Amino acid sequence: xxxxxxxxxxxxxxxxxxxxxxxxxxxxxxxxxxxxxxxxxxxxxxxxxxxxxxxxxxxxxxxxxxxxxxxxxxxxxxxxxxxxxxxxxxxxxxxxxxxxxxxxxxxxxxxxxxxx
Numbered sequence: 001x002x003x004x005x006x007x008x009x010x011x012x013x014x015x016x017x018x019x020x021x022x023x024x025x026x027x028x029x030x031x032x033x034x035x036x037x038x039x040x041x042x043x044x045x046x047x048x049x050x051x052x053x054x055x056x057x058x059x060x061x062x063x064x065x066x067x068x069x070x071x072x073x074x075x076x077x078x079x080x081x082x083x084x085x086x087x088x089x090x091x092x093x094x095x096x097x098x099x100x101x102x103x104x105x106x107x108x109x110x111x112x113x114x115x116x
Contacts, residue, residue, distance in 0.1 A: 006048030008074035008097075012090055013050055016079060019086045030082070037081050039068055048072030054080045073098075 020030040029038040035056050042051040050070040055062040066080035075094045079087060 005044070005050045005070075006072040006074075009048060009050045009070045009072055012070050012074040012076050012094065015090050015093060016076065016082060016086060019089065020082050032081050032083065035081070037065070038062075039079075042067075045072075056081070 017027055020032070026038070028040070029036065031037070035058075037054055037056050039052050039054045042053065045051065049072045050068075052068045053064055054066050054068055056065050057063075066078065068079040069077040070079075071077060073094070074097065076087060076090050
């Protein structure tokens with residue numbers, strides 16, 4: 001059986017992975033400020049969040065640089081060594097989804113939208 005987390009957390013991880021332009025053939029490896037990094041997913045969490053560790057590669061050796069944490073609802077709390085604009089974009093995407101969900105519920109209650 002595969003790793004389980006909430007879809008929102010996977011979506012946030014995929015969004016960041018696509019934006020940091022990994023080298024061909026690797027979905028968890030990227031280059032930032034001339035350094036090569038990769039991340040490994042941590043253990044599964046019952047609440048659906050994703051955690052992991054970010055490493056920097058220097059001379060074929062790996063050095064831990066920090067941890068990543070994506071909440072079950074898709075909010076990226078921490079992801080070291082990625083461009084600030086990528087982190088800002090994924091957080092803006094999270095905020096927009098929260099806004100959409102909040103107002104969707106209000107519109108449903110008011111009878112302006114049909115329940116799906």
